[in-house]
Amino acid sequence: MEATTKHPQKPPSLPWKTRIALSVLTTVTDAARRRDGTINRRFLKLINFTSPPNPNPINGVNSSDVVVDPSRNLWFRIFVPTATTATQPLPVIVFFHGGGFAYLAPDAKAYDAVCRRFARKISSVVVSVNYRLAPEYRYPAQYDDGFDVLKFLDERKSQVLPENADLSCCFLAGDSAGANLAHHVAKRASESAFTQLKVIGLVAIQPFFGGEERTDSEKRLSLVVSMDRTDWLWKAFLPPTEAAEFGRDHPAINVSGPRAADISALYGFPATLVFVGGLDALQDWQRRYYEWLKSSGKEAYLMEYPNMFHAFYIFPEVPESGELITQVKEFVHKQCQVAGRDGRDSVGNTKL
Ligand SMILES: *[C@@H]1O[C@H](CO)[C@@H](O)[C@H](O)[C@H]1NC(C)=O
Ligand SMILES: *[C@@H]1O[C@H](CO)[C@@H](O)[C@H](O)[C@H]1NC(C)=O
Ligand SMILES: *[C@@H]1O[C@H](CO)[C@@H](O)[C@H](O)[C@H]1NC(C)=O
Numbered sequence: 001m002e003a004t005t006k007h008p009q010k011p012p013s014l015p016w017k018t019r020i021a022l023s024v025l026t027t028v029t030d031a032a033r034r035r036d037g038t039i040n041r042r043f044l045k046l047i048n049f050t051s052p053p054n055p056n057p058i059n060g061v062n063s064s065d066v067v068v069d070p071s072r073n074l075w076f077r078i079f080v081p082t083a084t085t086a087t088q089p090l091p092v093i094v095f096f097h098g099g100g101f102a103y104l105a106p107d108a109k110a111y112d113a114v115c116r117r118f119a120r121k122i123s124s125v126v127v128s129v130n131y132r133l134a135p136e137y138r139y140p141a142q143y144d145d146g147f148d149v150l151k152f153l154d155e156r157k158s159q160v161l162p163e164n165a166d167l168s169c170c171f172l173a174g175d176s177a178g179a180n181l182a183h184h185v186a187k188r189a190s191e192s193a194f195t196q197l198k199v200i201g202l203v204a205i206q207p208f209f210g211g212e213e214r215t216d217s218e219k220r221l222s223l224v225v226s227m228d229r230t231d232w233l234w235k236a237f238l239p240p241t242e243a244a245e246f247g248r249d250h251p252a253i254n255v256s257g258p259r260a261a262d263i264s265a266l267y268g269f270p271a272t273l274v275f276v277g278g279l280d281a282l283q284d285w286q287r288r289y290y291e292w293l294k295s296s297g298k299e300a301y302l303m304e305y306p307n308m309f310h311a312f313y314i315f316p317e318v319p320e321s322g323e324l325i326t327q328v329k330e331f332v333h334k335q336c337q338v339a340g341r342d343g344r345d346s347v348g349n350t351k352l
Contacts, residue, residue, distance in 0.1 A: 013307075018315045022224060029103060030229070037135055037236055039102060050105075051112035057082040061119045063112070066160050068152045072132060074145050077106040079119035079126040080162050089166040091124040091336050093203075094149060096185075098176030098311060100208065100233035101134045101142055110314050117316070118173075122329045125165045127153065131181065135236035139252055142177075142237075146185035147192075154197040169336040171201040172270070173328070176311065177233075179207035183272075183289075184252065187261065190268035201335040202272040203328055206280055206310055207289060210234060211254035212247050215284035224310040225281045256285075256292030264296040271299035273331045275324060277308035303327055 014022075028047045032040045053063040060083040068074040084090060095118070097104050097111045104111060106128035119126045131145035150170075153160065157167055172189070174182040182202055189199045210230055218227055234248050242250055251259050263269050274290045276283050293300035305312070305320055313321040 014309075015315075015317045017317055021315070026224060033229075033232055037232075039135065039236075044103070049109040050107045051109050052107070053077055059116070059120060061116045063116070065107075068149055072137075072141075072145070073130065074132070074148065075130045076149055077112070077115065077128045077130075078160070079115050079128070081119050081123055081125075084123055084164070086164055088123075088164060089169070090162070090164050091122070091169040091171060091332050092153070092161065092165050092167055093118060093122070093124050093126045093171045093173050093332070094146075094153070094182075094185075095126055095128045096131065096146060096172075096174030096178030096181040097128065098174065098178045098206075098208070099133075100229070101139075101177045101181075101237045102233055103133070106130050113316070114314060117325060118328070121325050122332055124171075124332060125161060134233075138239045139237050139242070139250075140184075142181050143184045143188065143252075146172075146181050147188050150185065150189055150194070150197060150199075154194040157196055166336075167197045168200075169339060170197050170199050171203060171332055171335070172199055173203035173205070174207075175205035175313065177208045179204040180209060180252070180255075183207065183255065186270055186272075187263060187266065190263075190266045190270070198339070199268075199270050200339045201331060202270045203275075203331065204272060204286075204289070205275045205313060205324070206277055206282065207274070207286055208233075208282060209253060209255050209285040209289055210248050210282070211257060211285065212249050217284040218281045221279060221281040221283075223279060223281075227281070230281075256288045260292065262296070263293075263298065269296075269298055271301075271331075271335055273301050273303065273328065275303045275305065275313075275327075277310060277312060278304065278306035279309040282310065301331070 032043045053065045055062050055064055061079050061081055063077055063079045065075055065077050095115055115126045115128045129149050132141045172182040172186050186199055186202045234253055238250055249257055272293055276286045290300055290302045308320055312318050313324045315321055
């Protein structure tokens with residue numbers, strides 16, 4: 001469906017570099033989707049541009065890969081800002097990449113670069129999780145992997161995190177499917193007890209939510225995200241039995257509908273920052289998510305980018321991507337400060 005059918009809308013003025021990248025990425029991923037619901041992973045190698053971890057700081061950030069569970073290839077890439085003083089406590093951001101639950105990884109060039117930028121500009125340790133992908137592994141494998149990384153960090157802090165990493169200032173962040181994942185892991189975390197780790201914020205960048213209903217924005221927008229693509233991805237994500245029972249109104253997908261979990265009594269559910277783009281087909285679901293958080297009594301903030309498309313912030317040449325990082329930075333440091341003032345920081349360090 002074209003953006004011009006019902007509500008004429010000016011196409012976004014994107015840099016050429018971005019246009020070409022978007023067109024190559026969507027063409028190859030579309031071609032790798034098989035009718036039978038599987039993915040031609042060999043074909044996807046055409047766009048598998050990766051970056052290795054690097055123990056030597058580049059622009060003040062080093063990185064390394066840490067294995068959590070080799071039996072399910074669960075690992076993360078950790079990014080550490082090296083220019084900070086050893087006594088300055090650093091927030092920890094656990095990050096989940098996007099890709100419809102089916103594509104990409106922390107070593108993908110684009111996500112490696114995004115996490116480096118987060119680590120450097122926010123002065124935080126970033127842990128980018130390699131969770132299992134659909135359809136080879138379906139719901140709730142992705143949420144299990146995300147939650148197990150939190151447990152691992154809590155138990156192995158001294159072995160895997162730098163000494164000044166402050167796990168009581170932990171954030172969950174992600175974009176698209178990664179933001180859906182971050183939400184569900186945040187919910188689980190707020191129902192669980194950790195020894196050191198405390199999730200105090202959730203950064204949901206253009207989260208991938210949906211439902212059986214076709215919203216207005218889904219009908220009129222199709223850049224990067226189209227109904228054809230999202231329908232296919234949700235089918236790949238849900239186990240067939242759950243798909244048959246709930247369809248896209250499954251509580252993992254239609255988070256804010258009547259079947260949604262009641263989070264109003266989950267007092268540990270963290271403050272949430274939701275990013276929405278005005279050219280993103282998913283925006284109606286994302287605003288409902290924000291409204292649902294508010295009506296459930298949660299602290300939530302909505303950041304609107306009227307001229308931005310799905311996944312815009314991955315492209316450093318788009319000026320708004322820098323703005324987004326600045327807003328995440330402000331949110332992270334504010335929440336850390338509030339947590340410190342609340343006396344929840346038992347260490348008693350001066351917070352950022
Ligand atoms: C992409 O390449 C990397 C490194 O060569 C490899 O570890 C990874 O499994 C590949 N991903 C896919 C989807 O083929
Ligand atoms: C990255 O830098 C931090 C802080 O300087 C250090 O503790 C850590 O060992 C370094 N990581 C690697 C893989 O060299
Ligand atoms: C899905 O969510 C929308 C509200 O966001 C709601 O109108 C619809 O009834 C929901 N469906 C189910 C079955 O939860």
